[in-house]
Amino acid sequence: MVFAHGFGCDQNMWRYVAPAFEDRFRTVLFDHVGAGASDLSAYEPTKYETLAGYADDVVELATAMGVKGGIFVGHSVSAMIGVLAWKKAPELFDRLVLICPSPRYVDDGDYVGGFTQAQIEELIDFLDSNYLGWSQAMAPAIMGNAERPEFGQELTNSFCRTDPEIAKRFARATFLSDNRADLVDVTARCLVIQCSDDIVAPREVGEYVHRTLRHSELVVLNASGHCPNLSAPEETVAAIKAFVGDD
Amino acid sequence: MTTDRDLPVPGPEADDLEDLFENAPCGYASALPNGRLSRVNRTLATWLGYSAADLVGRRFLDLLTVPGKIYYETHFAPLLRLQGAFKEVAFDLLRADGTKLPVLANAVLRRDETGEVRFIRVTVFDASDRRRYERELLDARRAADQAKDALQDLNLTLEARVAERALALDRAWRLSPDLLAVADAEGTLTAVNPAWTSLLGWPTADLVGRSFVAYTHPDDIAATRATLAQIRTAPLVIPFEYRLLHADGSYRRFAWTGAFEDGRIYATGRNTTAEHEQADALARAEEALRQSQKLEAVGQLTGGVAHDFNNLLTIIRSSVDFLRRPDLSADRRSRYMDAVSDTIDRATKLTSQLLAFARRQTLKPEVFDVGERLQGVADMLDTVTGARIRVVTELPHEPCFVKADVSQFETALVNMAVNARDAMAGEGTLTLRLTTATPLPPIRGHAAAAGPFAAISLTDTGSGIPPEQLARIFEPFFTTKEVGKGTGLGLSQVFGFTKQSGGDVEVHSVAGEGTTFTLYLPEIAPGPRQEPKPPRGDDAFPTGDGQWVLIVEDNVEVGRFATQILEDFGYRTTWAANAEEALETLGADGSGFDVVFSDVVMPGMGGIELAKLLQRRMPHLPVLLASGYSHVLAQDGLDGFELVHKPYSADQLGRLLAQIVQPRPRG
Known part of the structure; x- marks a missing residue:
């Protein structure tokens, strides 16, 4: 059972969920390149320009771990990364658990993504200008790259460390993506977990994903926000267990 | 706006705390575990243009801009859950009128004894000035980066240009058909181009470190040294030509121009050997x-x-x-x-x-x-x-x-x-x-x-x-x-x-x-001109007065004829067949003779040589030369001696002799 974290956090976000499955599954947790304790030098701007680069990593990692017919649990953007990974190597995973997924964040005609193009561009601009986020990151930005210390070490926050430069690019890859077409030919069994009040992945998006995937179940949690694995871990665990079978 | 009437009646201490909470220079807010605000202080409400009551019941998230919401949900909400707090996060809060307030926000989870979340306390600092300051610093930073990039580009361009120029100069140096040389002030060659080898046959190693004088034609050294001295004060514009030694021992001509800069002579020599050959031809x-x-x-x-x-x-x-x-x-x-x-x-x-x-x-x-x-x-x-x-x-x-x-x-x-x-x-x-x-x-x-x-x-x-x-x-x-x-x-x-x-x-x-x-x-205008000689003699037939003439003539016919004429004029004569015999006849002082009449072209000592000798030894003895062979005279000159051209008439000879021979003293 492979757990993949979403944009903005690292594998720590599974700390209330993954243990619930350790008795029955071999659980694999990892940090995407640029997040947590990953090797920042492994980051290649071209490879990670789109989500496909991250999907390649998942395939490589799962293959290396000997995963076969496993369960992929992906939160937020990693839900779509899991879909892409399955398409590259369907033998790795039989089932996909997609928590708060979104194949496209920008509205497009009848499709409701939750954001206008302008809003997403504003987000990208904000990230580019460092006006948003850790204020401590501003000093090294102003002082220049040469003097920039390791971001995670400088901050008082010990969780969800991200390299700000990589985070910006990850945001671009995430929020400008359109993977709706990739959902169509997924034949694996899928669980779509949707929060009741999620500003990042609104309910319409969850329903769209559920509709488009051939073999999917949709569970709408009572939990609000975008991170039910942290704000409502029991409810999340229960939904996953129901999907993977508790026997 | 909240009013004091809505709040429980406080004691003096509570009043103080209440005042601190409401009017502190930072914003305070409390949120329930579901994120909805339960209390907001006056400072924050005032900053945002709401009443505190209007804000209660709304989510903190609702006060954020769209990017802020996404960032909050993806970064800070998880963090708050994981570590119970976040500090100094930069957000823009939306005011009631739609404008944005830059803030720094801190949040901390408060839990009860069972670990359940009771509420979330949020502290907000107005970061308008700081944000502006940061923006200015960032702009300055970017300007500096751009300037650095521009400078780097410029450096690269300059380097490329310098390299290009150096390449062009190097090519010109290598391919020039003229001799190019750099020398120190004394003329010691410090660099020469390959033309030296092709035109003069010397390898570069032979030339560098040696003075150009070593290769200059001996007759040209003085003039070349003088030119070298001049070049130190003024560029050599009018080509100066001198001969340089070829490795095969011959000399080649080069016309040099050059200048003196930074203690060095830079000179160009054009091969003019062929031009000279052409000009001669x-x-x-x-x-x-x-x-x-x-x-x-x-x-x-x-x-x-x-x-x-x-x-x-x-x-x-x-x-x-x-x-x-x-x-x-x-x-x-x-x-x-x-x-x-x-x-x-x-x-x-x-x-x-x-x-x-x-x-x-x-x-x-x-x-x-x-x-x-x-x-x-x-x-x-x-x-x-x-x-x-x-x-x-x-x-x-x-x-x-x-x-x-x-x-x-x-x-x-x-x-x-x-x-x-x-x-x-x-x-x-x-x-x-x-x-x-x-x-x-x-x-x-x-x-x-x-x-x-x-x-x-x-x-x-x-x-x-x-x-x-x-x-x-x-x-x-x-x-x-x-x-x-x-x-x-x-x-x-x-x-x-x-x-x-x-x-x-x-x-x-x-x-x-x-x-x-x-x-x-x-x-x-006429140049200095020799005064025409005064007309010689008069119409009267010239005669001698018994003066003694030594005739020097190798031709027997002419000698015999001259003897006859002079005797007919009234002179006495002695005939010598050549210059050597004449000298013998004259002796040490030529005593007895009044004049020597000599042919110019003779075997052995010539007439002019004889005349010069006599002029030194016996300056009192006049000499008259005779010649029809103008080449000799054109070459050597007459040196002031009187000459009668062959063929001469008896009249001409008589008049000339009469002019140069002193009359015999009477008595």
Whole structure:
């Protein structure tokens, strides 16, 4: 059972969920390149320009771990990364658990993504200008790259460390993506977990994903926000267990 | 706005705390576990333009901009759950009027004893000033980065340009056909280009570190050193030429220019060896052409000269035949003698003029009196053009000087005279006229010039030149004469000579009346000129007074004849067959002798050498030289000795001797 974290956090976000499955599954947790304790030098701007680069990593990692017919649990953007990974190597995973997924964040005609193009561009601009986020990151930005210390070490926050430069690019890859077409030919069994009040992945998006995937179940949690694995871990665990079978 | 009425009645301490909460310089808010605000202080409400009551029940998320919401949900909400707090997160909060308030937000989870979240406490600081400051710093940072990038680009561009330039310079250095050299102030070569090796055969290693003097022709070293000294004060612009040693031992000529900068000499040497060879070849060709033009003119004259000489010889022969008759009366004898004498005078003049004319010399401009020379040529022409052609001269009384090559001038006159003679078919008048101080008229499109010019014209009374031929007569090889009669070079020589001498030639012709050629030559002020010698002697027949003459003559005939003449004049004579014998005869002081009369060209010691020797040893003893061989004298000069030209007349010899020999003291 492979757990993949979403944009903005690292594998720590599974700390209330993954243990619930350790008795029955071999659980694999990892940090995407640029997040947590990953090797920042492994980051290649071209490879990670789109989500496909991250999907390649998942395939490589799962293959290396000997995963076969496993369960992929992906939160937020990693839900779509899991879909892409399955398409590259369907033998790795039989089932996909997609928590708060979104194949496209920008509205497009009848499709409701939750954001206008302008809003997403504003987000990208904000990230580019460092006006948003850790204020401590501003000093090294102003002082220049040469003097920039390791971001995670400088901050008082010990969780969800991200390299700000990589985070910006990850945001671009995430929020400008359109993977709706990739959902169509997924034949694996899928669980779509949707929060009741999620500003990042609104309910319409969850329903769209559920509709488009051939073999999917949709569970709408009572939990609000975008991170039910942290704000409502029991409810999340229960939904996953129901999907993977508790026997 | 919240009001104090809505709150529980506080005690004095509670009042204080309440006031602190509401009016602290930062915003406070409490949120329930579901994120909805339960309490907001006045400061925060005021900043955002709401009443505190309006904000209660809303989510903190609702106060954020869209990017803020996404960032909050993806980053800070998880963090708050994981570590229970976040600090100093930069957000923009939305005010009631839609404007944004930059803030720094802190949040902390408060839990009860069971670990359940009771509420979330949020602290908000107004970061407007800080954000502005940060933005300015970031802008400054970006400007600095851009400047750095621009500088880097500029450096790269400059480096590329410098590299390109260096490459071009290197190429020029390598490929230059000229010698390029860098030397220190003393002339020691510090760098030379490959042309040195290709043109002079020396490898670079042989040259660098050595002085250029080592490769300079010994005769050029002094001048080259002087130029080197000058170059240190002013760039060498006018090429200085000297010879450099080739590895094969020969010398090559190079014309150098250069400059002195930063203690070094930078010089360029152009190979002029080939130019010199070409110039020499050209000069030889020109000389050959002039010579052939002269020979052409001589050739044209030869017929007339031969004819004239025959006439003269006829007169002499006939006269001598009559003089041998014993029955000839004294009167008749005298007339024949005069005829022979006159005829010999004319023949002598003719040969001397022909020799002078034919003498070989390179083009050498000299100052001469045009009138005098014109008269000389006229005299010669008079003898050679035949009796039926009258030669008339019209010359001014005052001398008129030009600077030109005399030989070429005479050749030009002869060339024109030959054409005139042919045009007149052997009968008519040839007028040689000199007009001084005239301007140069416009000729064949060339501008006029004020001058003064000497105008020398030759006018014939011939058939004239047809107008259609007038334009072509100066062209080389244009001739109207039969094959073998003329080369067509005559008038082109005239044209070339006048142009070369800074003048021009004009031609006027009227069919049936005649043609006038006019040469214009720049007139110049007379240079220092030797005073004409005073007329020698008088009309009386010169005689000696018993003075002793030592005759030095290797030719027996001439020696015997000279002895006879001098004795007839009244001199006493001693004859020495050569210079050595003469010295022996003279002894230590030449006592007894009054004058030495010596031939110039003799086997052994020559006449001039003898004369010099005598001048040193016996300065009181005058020497008279005799020669017909002008080459020797032209080469060595006369050194002030008196000379009588062969063939000389008894009269000439007698007059000269009378001038230089002291009369014998009487008594």
